[in-house]
Amino acid sequence: MSTTKPITKPTKTLSWQEFYAKTDNANKLMDRVWYCIACTEKDVGNQHIFWEHWYWKEGEATKDINAKNVIKKAKNHTYTMSTKGKEVDYPIWPVKFTSESMKMYPAIDLKCMVITPVGMPMQPVLFPSNDSRSEFRVDYCEAMGKKMYFVFVLDPNISKADKEKQFDLLEEENGVLREWFVDVQWEENYTLGSTGEPDINPK
Numbered sequence: 001m002s003t004t005k006p007i008t009k010p011t012k013t014l015s016w017q018e019f020y021a022k023t024d025n026a027n028k029l030m031d032r033v034w035y036c037i038a039c040t041e042k043d044v045g046n047q048h049i050f051w052e053h054w055y056w057k058e059g060e061a062t063k064d065i066n067a068k069n070v071i072k073k074a075k076n077h078t079y080t081m082s083t084k085g086k087e088v089d090y091p092i093w094p095v096k097f098t099s100e101s102m103k104m105y106p107a108i109d110l111k112c113m114v115i116t117p118v119g120m121p122m123q124p125v126l127f128p129s130n131d132s133r134s135e136f137r138v139d140y141c142e143a144m145g146k147k148m149y150f151v152f153v154l155d156p157n158i159s160k161a162d163k164e165k166q167f168d169l170l171e172e173e174n175g176v177l178r179e180w181f182v183d184v185q186w187e188e189n190y191t192l193g194s195t196g197e198p199d200i201n202p203k
Contacts, residue, residue, distance in 0.1 A: 011175030034152035049081035
């Protein structure tokens with residue numbers, strides 16, 4: 001009986017210089033909806049829909065992300081639907097960038113207010129070239145003692161062949177194993193924008 005190798009850190013990641021060059025200083029991360037298709041958290045296998053809409057906070061887009069001591073702020077709107085139809089429309093998560101970091105701040109809804117007390121450092125591993133719909137965006141983070149990976153694409157209708165190619169690349173180039181991931185249960189031929197997200201991704 002085979003056993004799964006414990007999840008470990010990636011052997012190779014994007015440097016911040018590489019990340020900002022590839023993303024046009026994070027602009028290619030913004031004003032896009034990112035569809036999560038796989039994650040190392042088992043619960044994601046119970047998800048039918050999982051998307052995140054990223055955008056700059058008002059007044060932040062023109063800031064120079066590479067300038068010394070600059071913090072550039074963005075927002076993340078996440079929506080999920082379980083395979084049983086349960087919807088969760090999360091409070092907006094703040095995101096902060098510096099020249100050498102990206103932190104997400106999980107929002108906690110206390111009913112009387114929403115708080116974002118803890119920043120979660122994110123490490124880019126892969127990012128698609130030129131808004132490619134056949135390439136992965138992969139982020140790595142450590143939280144609550146866990147090592148976690150998230151795989152996003154600009155279109156959840158990515159082909160099986162392209163998925164396999166990208167997972168092979170992730171394993172060969174970054175030491176991240178396919179066996180660690182659980183897939184989101186996307187329906188075939190999902191219609192972009194059909195669950196409330198803006199249909200804004202570059203065509």
